[in-house]
Every structure is written in structure tokens, then in C-alpha cells.
Amino acid sequence: MEFLLIIISAIFVNNILLAQFLGICPFLGVSNKLSTATGMSGAVCFVITLATVVTYLINQYLLVPFKLEFLQTIAFILVIAALVQMVEIVLKKISPSLYQALGIFLPLITTNCAVLGVALTVVTKEFTFGGEAHMLNLGEATVYAFATSLGYGLAMILFAGLREHLALNNVPKAFRGLPIALITVSIMAMAFLGFSGIV
Amino acid sequence: MSKFSLITKGFIKDNPTFVLVLGMCPTLATTTSAMNGLEMGLATMFVLILSNIFISLIAPVVPDKVRIPVYIVVIATFVTVLQLAMQAFVPDIYETLGLFIPLIVVNCIVLGRAEAFANKNSVGDSALDGIGIGLGFTLSLTVIGIVREILGSGSVFGWKFIAGDGILAFVMAPGAFLVLGYLMVLFNKFLAKK
Numbered sequence: 221m222e223f224l225l226i227i228i229s230a231i232f233v234n235n236i237l238l239a240q241f242l243g244i245c246p247f248l249g250v251s252n253k254l255s256t257a258t259g260m261s262g263a264v265c266f267v268i269t270l271a272t273v274v275t276y277l278i279n280q281y282l283l284v285p286f287k288l289e290f291l292q293t294i295a296f297i298l299v300i301a302a303l304v305q306m307v308e309i310v311l312k313k314i315s316p317s318l319y320q321a322l323g324i325f326l327p328l329i330t331t332n333c334a335v336l337g338v339a340l341t342v343v344t345k346e347f348t349f350g351g352e353a354h355m356l357n358l359g360e361a362t363v364y365a366f367a368t369s370l371g372y373g374l375a376m377i378l379f380a381g382l383r384e385h386l387a388l389n390n391v392p393k394a395f396r397g398l399p400i401a402l403i404t405v406s407i408m409a410m411a412f413l414g415f416s417g418i419v
Numbered sequence: 420m421s422k423f424s425l426i427t428k429g430f431i432k433d434n435p436t437f438v439l440v441l442g443m444c445p446t447l448a449t450t451t452s453a454m455n456g457l458e459m460g461l462a463t464m465f466v467l468i469l470s471n472i473f474i475s476l477i478a479p480v481v482p483d484k485v486r487i488p489v490y491i492v493v494i495a496t497f498v499t500v501l502q503l504a505m506q507a508f509v510p511d512i513y514e515t516l517g518l519f520i521p522l523i524v525v526n527c528i529v530l531g532r533a534e535a536f537a538n539k540n541s542v543g544d545s546a547l548d549g550i551g552i553g554l555g556f557t558l559s560l561t562v563i564g565i566v567r568e569i570l571g572s573g574s575v576f577g578w579k580f581i582a583g584d585g586i587l588a589f590v591m592a593p594g595a596f597l598v599l600g601y602l603m604v605l606f607n608k609f610l611a612k613k
Contacts, residue, residue, distance in 0.1 A: 301488060340522075393611075402597070
């Protein structure tokens with residue numbers, strides 16, 4: 221039951237893009253075409269989940285015992301950068317087809333603030349899923365990270381679909397490109413506000 | 420480029436928010452009021468100036484292949500300095516801006532300036548570039564904050580001049596996207612006229 225609450229909350233109620241404003245740059249940057257948006261979502265999903273598990277363990281067994289929590293930011297960004305590199309190398313070796321699909325997006329992910337954002341959130345914030353406030357344990361943190369990245373993918377793919385239609389319409393000159401895209405996102409965010417209160 | 424234009428280019432020509440469209444996450448998330456926008460802008464400017472100075476100093480000795488990881492470590496170090504200083508002296512502000520202070524590390528503006536300017540210019544010019552772009556970012560965030568605060572709570576910098584609650588949506592997520600979108604339209608119109 222608690223896992224269900226985490227999943228619904230992370231995908232719909234606190235959608236990482238539309239309610240928490242994390243990872244907006246790639247969201248606006250690669251959402252022109254549905255196929256690239258899907259590729260990016262897949263890569264983000266993979267990296268967020270993996271990075272959260274790794275940084276959670278590093279925080280728990282390395283930083284906390286030595287009272288080095290103030291190094292979280294530096295340690296996490298280095299871990300994420302190294303991890304992204306490694307994923308790239310491993311994918312290239314074992315699954316060239318997946319590498320073809322996700323490859324070009326991987327280097328971009330290091331500077332995607334959604335990855336660092338989720339990694340920092342799960343180790344610093346208390347959550348109140350079904351009952352009292354508590355820090356997430358490893359299982360919950362993994363589910364939270366995975367569900368959050370699904371929310372990222374959902375918003376990204378929906379938006380890419382809308383944007384493909386936008387490109388065919390006659391938009392006033394000053395609104396072309398990003399402004400009309402931002403106004404569209406605003407309307408999507410309003411729709412997602414409707415989910416607030418269900419968890 | 421003259422010293423003066425290094426400082427003023429961030430306002431219009433190279434405005435990080437409306438022209439370069441960098442650092443969107445803090446721009447949208449922290450501009451719920453004019454004061455929050457201003458504080459976030461200043462925090463980013465602090466990191467931007469210091470990292471620009473330091474990177475322009477070390478750039479000649481950093482091998483080309485590892486420059487990006489080196490820059491990220493430099494930026495992360497200054498962000499940690501900022502985090503500790505803010506926790507010590509202005510804990511309230513640190514609490515309000517929350518996650519977005521550590522996330523300055525992945526703000527594309529800071530890494531972008533390191534890569535595009537600081538690693539091939541003198542220390543003095545890099546410092547001025549940091550100040551210029553930082554001021555432009557601070558100004559944009561403050562303007563977005565002012566608009567959202569007026570519409571959302573009928574006040575400016577906490578000074579209330581419209582009675583009542585205001586339009587709550589402008590303080591929440593949809594308002595952020597909407598205000599940024601429309602301000603960008605105005606900016607485009609203004610640039611097209613010039």
C-alpha cells in the first residue's frame with residue numbers, strides 16, 4: 221500500500237517536471253520530436269534509478285559514518301558523472317542497439333538537475349507516505365526514484381506529442397518557439413494540479 | 420570587447436534567461452516572490468564569479484580531456500562553500516530556496532560560462548563576465564518574481580498594495596511557466612523593434 225502511494229504521488233501529484241521544476245532544460249530542449257523524447261525519457265529513467273541507489277548507499281555507508289554529509293553535493297555529482305560514463309561504456313559493449321537509441325542522450329544527463337535533485341531529495345527530506353514522517357529506506361528510495369523518472373517520461377512524452385502538433389500551427393511571430401511551448405506546459409501543469417489532494 | 424559591455428551584456432544581448440534560455444529550473448522554481456528571485460539570483464552570481472575567476476586561473480594547466488570534470492569539481496566546491504555560509508548566516512533564506520542551492524552545481528549557466536568564456540580569457544575579464552551574466556540572471560529572476568508576486572499575492576517585495584488573496588495559480592507551478600512564456604514574448608517583441 222505504501223509503495224502504491226509513493227508511486228502515485230511521484231508520478232502524478234508531485235510530478236518532477238510540472239510540480240518540482242527539475243530537469244526543465246532537456247525537457248524543453250529535446251521535446252521537439254516524439255522519438256527523441258522517448259529516447260531521452262528511457263535514458264533518464266535508467267540513470268535516475270541507478271544513480272539514486274548508488275548515491276543512497278554511498279551516503280549511508282561512507283558519508284554518514286564519517287560525518288561528511290556536507291560533502292554530499294560534491295560526492296554525488298562526481299558519482300553521477302562517473303556512473304553516466306560507465307553506463308555509456310557498458311551499453312556500448314553489451315547492447316549496441318540500446319546504445320544507438322540512448323547513446324546521444326547519455327552525456328547530457330550528467331547536467332540534468334533531475335538526477336542530482338532526486339539523489340539529494342531522498343537522503344535529505346522526510347516523507348509522509350501513509351503515516352508519520354520518516355526518512356526513506358533503500359527500497360522506498362528506489363521505488364521513489366523509479367516512479368519519479370516514470371513521471372518525467374510521462375510529462376516529456378505527452379509534451380512532445382503536443383509540440384509536434386504545435387509545429388504545424390500558425391503561431392504569432394513573437395510566440396514562436398519557446399514562448400508558446402512554455403504556455404502549453406503551463407496548461408499541462410494546470411491539468412496536473414487536478415491530481416493534488418488524491419494522496 | 421570593452422570592460423563596460425562585459426558587465427552590461429547580460430541585461431539584454433546575452434540575457435541568460437530570455438535569450439540564452441539557460442538555468443530554467445531555478446528560474447521557474449524559486450521566483451514565487453520578488454525577494455526569492457533576487458536571493459536566488461545573487462546566490463548564483465556568487466558561484467558564477469568565483470568559479471569564473473578560479474577556472475580562468477587554472478585553465479592553462481588543465482589537460483583538455485579532463486576539463487569538464489575539473490570544472491564541475493571547482494563549481495561544486497564553491498557551491499558547498501555557499502551552502503555552508505548560507506546555513507551559518509542566513510538559515511531562513513537557505514530553508515526557502517532549499518534544494519535549488521545545491522543544484523547550482525548543475526546550472527548550465529555556470530558551466531556554460533566556464534566553457535565559453537573563462538577558460539580562454541584573462542582573470543579580470545572572467546570576473547567581469549561573471550558579474551555581468553550574474554546581474555542579468557538576477558535581474559530576470561527578480562522581474563519574474565515581481566510579476567508573479569503582484570498577480571499571485573498582490574504585493575511587491577512583501578509590500579502589499581492589493582487587498583485580498585490574489586490569483587493563487589501564479590504562485591504555483593502553472594503560473595511560473597505562464598509568466599516566463601509571456602515575458603519571453605514581450606522580450607522578443609522588444610528585440611524585434613530595436
